[in-house]
Amino acid sequence: MNYYFLIPVSIGLGLTGLAAFFWAMRHNQYEDLDGAAARVLNAPDKPLTTLPAKDTTHG
Numbered sequence: 001m002n003y004y005f006l007i008p009v010s011i012g013l014g015l016t017g018l019a020a021f022f023w024a025m026r027h028n029q030y031e032d033l034d035g036a037a038a039r040v041l042n043a044p045d046k047p048l049t050t051l052p053a054k055d056t057t058h059g
Helices: 006-026 033-041
Strands: none
């Protein structure tokens, strides 16, 4: 079988990943990694919202 179509596909996927990385760098996605880690550890133990009661009338 000819697998020559895999070369442009792999180059396209690599360029897409590289473009996504540069977009993330340009939009400061990696700016405050330590702050995000600290927020996870200091999260409150209570839920932010309450879930609605389940409707069991449908049988």
